[in-house]
Amino acid sequence: MIDKDAKEKIVIYGAGAIGSTVFAWLLPYYRNLFLLARGKNLEKLRSKGLTIYKQHKKDKAVTYSGIKIIEDIAEVSDPDFIIISVKNYNLTEVCEDIKSKISNEGSEPIIIALQNAINNQELLPEYFSKIVYGIVCYNAWRDDYGVVGYQHKAPIVLGTIQNQHPEERRKAYEILSKGLPTEITDELQDAARSKMLVNLTNSVVTLVGHGIKKISSINALRKIISNLMNEGIQILKKAGYHEVRLGNMPSWRTVTFGMKLPGFISNIVFKKNISKMVRSSMAYDIIIAKKQKSELDSLNGYFVQLAEKVGFNSKYNRKFYELCKKEFTKPDFEPLDVELVWKKISE
Structure with missing residues (x-):
């Protein structure tokens, strides 16, 4: 060959x-x-x-x-x-x-x-x-x-x-x-940010240890991911960026439509999709390799900074980013319970 x-x-x-x-x-x-x-x-x-x-x-x-x-x-x-x-x-x-x-x-x-x-x-x-x-x-x-x-x-x-x-x-x-x-x-700039939107989930699965420990609540995990991504879409749109479809990654329309569905329906679809999710490289770096460095700032931090620049209140992304910054720098970091994470960023 x-x-x-x-x-x-x-x-x-x-x-x-x-x-x-x-x-x-x-x-x-x-x-x-x-x-x-x-x-x-x-x-x-x-x-x-x-x-x-x-x-x-x-x-x-x-x-x-x-x-x-x-x-x-x-x-x-x-x-x-x-x-x-x-x-x-x-x-x-x-x-x-x-x-x-x-x-x-x-x-x-x-x-x-x-x-x-x-x-x-x-x-x-x-x-x-x-x-x-x-x-x-x-x-x-x-x-x-x-x-x-x-x-x-x-x-x-x-x-x-x-x-x-x-x-x-x-x-x-x-x-x-x-x-x-x-x-x-x-459309490199739009495409890069469309991928970054999906990459917001990397820190989520790291913080709650998906693929490493049992997740106590699919509903809480869905709420965290859905709210981060939905907010991310609004931030990108306000900044003038547009969606570029990438492979089999979820479309912006799918994310926003999912936010409107009743929770019990969304959980059924989410549970099927989450079963396909794998441990992220960020989770490997922080949980297994015990590294202090990660892509948190270049991904989640970017959306928080962009929201501030365009005057958007990124409640969920900001609180989640701050929580990750605090937890990931701990030398003995252990994943948090997903319901506790949802409580902290939604209160």
Whole structure:
């Protein structure tokens, strides 16, 4: 399946859930594909390979061994593409590492940035000129070092700031589309914020420990998520942003319509959907890995700040954000009961 004429050198910088899945899906098509990992993840990938499985089908997991795992970007001379899949809070360090080690002998690589939120749009242009931003429309998670699950294949939507660099965007599309669904948008800013709206749930499932502990009340969980997202939609609209449909993610109309339904009906639909939700990467970082860093500020914090800017009273988002800030910084953080969370943000 590998194209013998495919000479592109592609480095995926970051072997978390997204970087690992993209690597596995592109692997059959490129002979010069490298996955950059560090620490225990590097050791596991080199000794045991990379294991990928689809949700509810772990018995059919595929393990890729003998793959090109690197520890340092300098190990690959003149890469054509660098797919950066680290979180925003690690992005400055990664940019400086790439910039200091990639020689100028060849042409500058095309950067494909796969971060949530919009912080990368401010940071990356300080280091690179050829940047394509990718909005990831599927869920993936890491069970352990070198073991990653995903819900289903869904698009990565590519765009550029002010639709610049159409040639680089086209090349990025051609690279990614061989292995996974890929789309192009001319509405990057709207699309990025449409994804951020959905990402508001990451902190919710983290704070209440969904996927890690039993949830005491589906009704309370539905109220938290519905109110955060409904408020988020109103904030975005007041700021002049519009919806861009992304994969199978819920539409704004679905969210607002759900708010009008009787609770018992909404709970039936919500219970079915929540069963499909998986542990978020934020939950892995904070609950399992015990990290102090998260995407809380770049996601939930953004909506609170935008609400203040446009003069909107974001009661639920503001209280929820403040609660997460308080809890997530605790070194011994344990998920809260969902009914307690609802009480705190609704009082």
